[in-house]
Amino acid sequence: MSVNQQTHTGPPYGQPQPGYQGFQQPAYGGQSLPGAPQSQYGAYNGPVPGYQQPVPPQGYFPSLGFPSKGSPVSLNSDTSLAPNFIGSLRAPPTSGAPPPASGASHPSGHVAYSQFEHGDVQNGIPASAAPMQRPPASQPFLPGSAPTPVSQISTFQQYGPPPGSVQQLRNHMAGMTIGSTAASAPPPAGLGYASVPPVSGSVSATGSGLYTPYSASQGPPLPSVSQALPVAQPPFPGQTIPTQRLPAQVPGFTPPPPSTGVGPSSYPPTTGAPRPPAMPGPPLPGQTVAGPPSSQPNHVSSPPPPSAMAGLHPGPPMSGLHGPPPPTHPPQPGYQMQQNGSFGQMRGPQPNYGGAYPGAPNYGSPPGPPPPPKRLDPDSIPSPIQVIEDDRNNRGSEPFVTGVRGQVPPLVTTNFLVKDQGNASPRYIRCTSYNIPCTSDMAKQSQVPLAAVIKPLATLPPEETLPYLVDHGESGPVRCNRCKAYMCPFMQFIEGGRRFQCCFCSCVTEVPPHYFQHLDHTGKRVDFYDRPELSLGSYEFLATVDYCKNNKFPSPPAFIFMIDVSYNAVKSGLVRLICEELKSLLDYLPREGNMEESAIRVGFVTYNKVLHFYNVKSSLAQPQMMVVSDVADMFVPLLDGFLVNVNESRTVIASLLDQIPEMFADTRETETVFAPVIQAGLEALKAAECAGKLFIFHTSLPIAEAPGKLKNRDDRKLINTDKEKTLFQPQTSFYNNLAKDCVAQGCCVDLFLFPNQYLDVATLGVVPYQTGGSIYKYAYFQLETDQYRFLNDLRRDVQKEVGFDAVMRVRTSTGIRATDFFGAFYMSNTTDVEMAGLDCDKTITVEFKHDDKLSEDSGALLQCALLYTSCAGQRRLRIHNLSLNCCTQLADLYRNCETDTLINYLAKYAYRGVLSSPVKTVRDALINQCAQILACYRKNCASPSSAGQLILPECMKLLPVYLNCVLKSDVLQPGPEVTTDDRAYIRHLVTSMDVAETNVFFYPRLLPLTKADVDSDSLPAAIRNSEERLSKGDIYLLENGLNIFVWVGVNVQQSLIQNLFGVSSFSQISNALSTLPVLENPFSKKVRSIVDMLQGQRSRYMKLIIVKQEDKLEMLFKHFLVEDKSLSGGASYVDFLCHMHKEIRQLLS
C-alpha cells in the first residue's frame, strides 16, 4: 500500500504520530516554506489498518483569551513621540489635549471579554462566561479522537428503508400524540403521530448499545393520556357573535385531540430502529394532561361560513371560548382543534384553556378560569414558547447522531450535542425539509421551498469534534472524474475496491493506486473508519497547488486598519478609542492551531478627504506617514514597511497608535472619502500578493470629491411607493465594480459605521456585502454608552475564525440542483459562490429545484465544498455532506420540515425581493406562498374535516406566527422611528444570519427576570411576546440578537429595584444606563449573569436598553412584542392567523 509517499511542497504538517503509518515525520513531506505555519494537525494520511497506539485527541488549542480590559489605559500619548519625526509628510499638528476622561474607562457592570466564548452559539442555556476560546477550524485526525469502528458499527445504520412499516417509521415528530388516527382514516404515510418519546432519548435501536431507552422520567409522564383527554369541546355557553373586529374573534380553536392508543409507533427512520410503540412520553404540544394543555393546539378551527371568515365567526366551540355555541353553529366536526390532521371529529368536554399562564407548567393543575368571551384565546393558538420548550425537553438530553439519512435535527433553540456519523452536523447545514418530494410537480404543489442554510465554518462547542484535516499529498483529494465531487461516505466502491461509483452523478472512477483498499464482505472498504472522508459528514482536505490562485501557494493574509480621522470621529473620542484598543488587540490576531504567533500581517491607514499611509517597518525608530491626496487614482505609496508582523514592529506600531489621536486632535476636516479607502486597501493587498481583510471605521456620508462620492438621497416619502426599492439599492454602480475587484483579490471588507445622520448604508454596504464582510452600525455613537459594545464587536471580529479567497460549490445528486443563493458573497457564474472572506458566523442559503425525478430508495445528497485559505495561509477544502430522504407522499414532506429554517429562507427571499419589487408585493407574495403551503397540507394530508377548520401541520404550526414577524419586520413594514439606514442595515444582517439568529431576531426571547431562580444556572422560562403577558410587578428581559431590553413594571417591589439598579424607587431608574450596575446581591448577580450568558450566545454584542413601563422608550420596546398589533400597522398574531385561515380557505374553495 502506498499511501502518503508523495513529497509535498507545502508547509510542515502535523506532529509525529507513533503508530500512524507513514506519518513518522514531523513535516508532511518536503521542505517547509518560510513562514509556513506550524500546525497541530496530525495529518490524516492514508489508509491505516487500524488505530494503533491511540493518541489522545488534541482538539482545541489553548484559549486565546483576550486580556482583561478592566483597567483604564492611559490615553496620554508620550509627548516624546511627537509627530515631528514624521517629516515632510506631516499630519495636522497635534493639540496635545488630554483624552476624554471617559476614553478608556469601562462602564461598571460590563462583562469580561470572555463572554465571547463560542461554545454555546447553539442556544439553549449557555455555559457561563469563560475566557475566549477560539477553536481551530479543523483539527488533527488522531486515532484517539476518531470514531471508533466499534461504536460506529453498532450505530451506523445502512441507508435505506427503515425496517418495519415504512409508513409508520417515517412519521417523525416528536411531540404529537394523536390517538384517533386509525379511527379517522388518516391519510397514508401515517398522519397519526404516535405519542413519541423524545426522539433522541428514546431510541433503543436494535444493535445499538449507545442509546438509553427513553425513560418516562425524562419528561412529565403521560400516563393514560388517551383516556384522560376529552374528545370534544364543551358547548359555548356565552359566546356571542362578534359584530366587530371580526378577525380578532375566535374561530373555533379547539384543543388538540387526545392520543388514544398511540397508534403505530411513528418514529423517524432516523435512528434506524423502531421505537417501542406506545411509549408514554412527555406531554405533547396540545395535549392535555389532567388539566389544561400546556401547549397550543395547532389546529385552529373556524366556522364554516367563508364569508364571515375575515372575522371569525362565532360558532363552533373553541377552546378558550366558553359558552354554548350559537344555535346556528352547533358543535360539529370540523370545529375541533386538531393535530396534524390526523384525527377526525371529536366531541365531548373540552378542558378549559383559561387563565393559566401559557407556558407555565400546568400539568395536573385544574383548569383556569375561562377567558373573556368574544376573543380568540391566545393561549389556544400555537405557542412558540411551548414548541421550543417541548423540543428542549424531548431532544436536548441525547446527542444528535448523524448516521441516518433524512433526520430532522432538534430545533436551534435546543441545546444538544452532535455526533458526526456520516452526515454534516446541523450546525453546518440545516434544511427546510429533510424529506423532499420525488417530483417537481409535488414540490410545486406543496410550495415548500427546498433550501439549505449552510454555515461552512461554524464554530462548534468544545465537546464536539472538529473536522479532521486529511492530507492526500501531492495527488490531492480523490474526486469523481465527471462531476468532480469529493470522496465522501456515499461513494460506492466496486470491483473489489478498484473503482468507485459517484453518488452524485453515477460516473465510475478508477481508484488511484495510492488510495486503493480492499473491501470487506459487505462491500465496505476495510479502512472505512480510518478515513474521515469515508465515514464522516464533515472533514477537510489539504489542497494542493492546483487549488491555488496562479498555481502558487498563498501567502498568509493581512489585516489593514483604516481609520476615519475626520472631525466627528476625533471629537467623539472614537479615534483614540480605536488606537488604544488596537495596541492590545493586535496580539490576538487569529492563529492557526498551536502556532506561537499569528501569521497575519497588519497595516494602518487613516483618512478624511485624503489618505495617510504609515510605514511601520521594524527597523524604523518612528513610524512614517505618507499622504496621498490624489484620491482619484489611488495607489499605495509604500510597499516595504506597510504590512508588517506585529511582533517585529511592535514598538513602531505602538508609537503610531499613540500618535494618531494626537496628530488629528485639532482637525477641522469634516468631509470624508470612502471608495478610495477600499481601493487603497485593495491595492496594498495586491502589491503584497495576499488576501486579507480591511477594517474600516467610518463616520459619514462620503461627500468629498472622489470616486464613489455620494449624495444624500434619503427620502422617507418613498416608503410604500413603487420607488421604495430604490432606498435599498446602491446609488451608484461604482461600488459593485469595486466589490468585484476586491473579490478577485480576496480582499474582504468589514465596515464599522458611526453615523450621526444618514450615510447611505445601502451603498456603503455593497463592498462588505459582496466580499463576505460584516457591517456594524453604532448610530449616534457616544463613548460612554457605546464603547463597550463597539469594542466587544471589534475584538470578536478581529479574532474570529475566517477563511479567505473562498469559493463554495454545492453539488447535488441527480434530480435536484442548486438554483439560487442568498448571503454575503459574489457570483461570477451560476454555480460558484465567491467570498473574499468567509467567517464562522456567515451563512449561505442555497435553494434547490428539481431537474429530474428523485427516488425514495436513493434519496438526495448534497455536498458543499468550500475552498479557502486559512489564517495561516494554508489552502484547504472543507467538505460537508448531507443525505436527505425523498418521498412520494406529501405528508412525509410536511412531517420532516423545519419551520425555523423555512422562515430563515423566506426572510432572505423577501429581503432580496425588496430590491426589485414594491414592498407590498413582496409581503403579499410571502403570505400567498405560506397560504399555499398550508392549503396543500390541508387538502392532501389532513384528514377530512370541515372547511372551517384551520389545520396546520405539526412541524409548521408556528409558520403563521413567525411569518407574521417577518412581515412586520423593519424592512418590510417600517415604523416611523426606523431610518432608511436601519432598514438597509437589517437587510444586510439578515441575509447572512443562521437559523438560530433569525429565530430570535424575528421572535425575540422574553424572560421574566423576577422569576429567575437566583440559586440556579438556568434561565427563567421564556414567555410569549405579548404585552398581556407582562405583569406590572415584574421585570423582564427581551433580546433579539441586536438589543437587550430590560423592562421594569411600575409596580415592581422597591427592594427589587434597589437590588438591580441601586436606586430606591422606580422613578429614579435611569434609562440612560447602558449596563446594569454591579451590585453585590443575588438578584443583581443573577440578572447580570443572564445578560452575560445571552451576550455570549450572540455574534454581536447587544445594546442594553432600560425601559420603564409607561415611559416614552416603551414604544420602542413594544415594537418587539411581536404577537401584538404593531404601531406600524403589523397585525397581531391572532389577527394574522385568522387572515391566513381566510387565505387558505380561498385557495381551497
Ligand SMILES: [Zn+2]
Ligand atoms: Zn460524479
